[in-house]
Amino acid sequence: MGWFDLLKQGLKKTSQVLNTDIRDLFKQEGRLVDDAFLTELFAILVRTDMGAGPAGEIRDQVRTEFRGRVVHMQDVLGTVRAKVREQLQQPEEPIQFANSGPTIVVVVGVNGSGKTTSIAKLTHMFKQQGKSVLLGAGDTFRAAAVRQLTIWAERLGAEIVTGNEGSDPASVAHRAVSQALEKNVDVCIIDTAGRLQTQTNLMNELAKIRRVITKQIDGAPHEVLLVLDATAGQNAISQAKGFSDAAGCTGIVLAKLDGTAKGGVVIAIRKQFDLPVKYIGTGEKSEDLALFNADEFVKALFE
């Protein structure tokens, strides 16, 4: 190692030291970690929708770690980001494809969260990957829901199986899966009607759809995606529980993240139910889907 490198290393060490304690002493614009500071931090955290409980925990942690020190809010948030990122880390593989035969994906969620549009986006993505897609119009309840999915199918060049308004969604799902098997398509995505997790009958209906599919293909559905609206607050936790209990969710699509809402509630959900966010929705077009990226998510969290 040459003397230049040694010098650099030495400087690095110094700056590392300065980065922590001693630097505080010289900070001009830094702030003392006092009650006012902690309250401000709490407000920033709560505004992400992560929930008052988790926000309080983080605040208390910061209080013990930084009490009486002079810091920059941005540095503290950086530490918080790193912790949250750790919690949200997940494997690369977003969709669990079937080993052979069609991969069956069921999409569930509360009313208006973005299910049908997310299906359009997933279809677009699968098509881009060169896969064939068949859609099952399992929302036989809402006005023109079938029409909405049909328009997307036409636009995106996917096949679609539909039923009459008011017909049994499980039978539509059954026919869709049958056709997927027959035609040996790569991915079959089933849309379902929006429902609130407190509606026992409708939740049982989801369980039935699931059972019907499992009977047709062992191990199917391969994915049950819960679509959450990023503007949702703490009720999303109840949604995650209700839908997971009834339909066995495997992952989350966090829709409408293109607005000003941060979607922080998924942090609590991840912690409580170990349900990973797989994709995010960033608009109303079929291209507006992205793989969930923990780094980018936490970066946007406190902006």
Next chain:
Amino acid sequence: MLRQFPKSKMFESLQNGLQSAWKSVRGKGKLTEANMREGLAIVEQSLLEADVSYSVVQDFMGRVQEQALGQKVMQALDPGQQLIGVVRDELINLLGPVDSSLHLKSDTTVLMLCGLQGSGKTTTCAKLARLLLDNNVQSMLVAADLQRPAAIEQLHVNGDKLGVPVYSEPGAKDPVVVCQNAVKKAKAEGVRVVILDTAGRLAIDQQLMDELSLIDKRVAPDQVYLVVDGMTGQDAVNSAKSFNEALELNGVIMTKLDGDARGGALLSVKHVTGVPIKFIGTGEHLDALEPFRPEGMAGRILGLGDTLALVDEVRKIVDEDERQKWEEQAKKGEFTLDDFKLQMEKVAKPGLMQKMLGLLPGAAQLQEAMAGADSAKEAKRFIGMVNSMTPQERRNPKVIDPQRRARIAQGAGVQAQEVNQLVKNYEIMKQMVTGMANAGMGDRMRMLNQLKDGALMNPGAKLIKAKVGTGKRLSTEEKQKMKKLRERELKKRKRGGG
């Protein structure tokens, strides 16, 4: 055996938390900054968990503190109840005043609905048309969402269901023009109300917000309503503020309140817009639109459940005279097996139980616990048993000896054991009912909670099995407590309080 279900955490923390925080203050002096601190922190936490926006919570807590400070802690109340009272009053105050009028003019009135994507605009447009139809007012729906696939069809399907005309221009590109044409047509035809269904949009989408402003300018709707999803979180302040700035809203409608969302965003929206809350949406069907009631919403946001709505719901099925007679009797401690039967008959109506439970805190868990219980069927067995009793037995079930028991069981086609269970059950219910009739609001609340915890709301098998299985009846202590409560309330009444 009764399935265990978690109690509503929020309900617990607010009720119990406040109670324990303030045990020391009961009947002692005034509410001060120091002795309120812990209680206020619990209220603040509760509001945040209900999704009230942070800044709004801060403002609200300031007001509450101002109101509460210096209030004397009443002897009869525990300070927790007293603070809840202040909080509730202030919430009601802020959520109100009530104004569910659509302010129809003598000629054509134009209503415009706007809001974020998927909030429930199209459905709510149809619900308003249905409401008007119920009042014999002809309306016209206008499909001004040219963006979302099948948005126009969705409105048409709903309009067809109601028999309300829907104006749309297939292939149109400019919603401003569609709205202008529609209003022109409506005026020419003398249609009383035009309802514009606009596309969902983000408040930060400048282009689309400008489009909305343009409709506002060119069509000049008489009333502009913001439709807000009841599950909305902290962002509610931002979006409501932007919509209000772009349009000058006249009212707010909050949807999807049929679930277990606490709906705290409503306070945020009201706070930043200042406009009245008109209606709430409580289901996907087109009749699921209710005039806004601040009292119910306040309880809901606080996680206390909508006890008032519960009372309303029960009132709907028990007619007023009957109910008064009942309350009178119950106050005197009279509650016969016939009354029990009557109650059972009312409650045996399918679906009612679920609906009533939906109004209680922790409803989701409760419904889960109740799922599969055929309470209606079980209630029928009960009714059958009471029917095979003599009037004397109904008045005074103590006379039922083994012989009579066997006769009743045979008459109703049940096991003798079940008659025993019925009587035990009736006795518990009697305690509840007579206690309830004489209790104040706070005590009623507590009893309702007990009722819920014991799954006593289920008139059927669950209750019996639970009680028989453990051999548990009301303990002497519990009975004593109930009695004391009644006596205390009676005294209070005599004093003219209550």
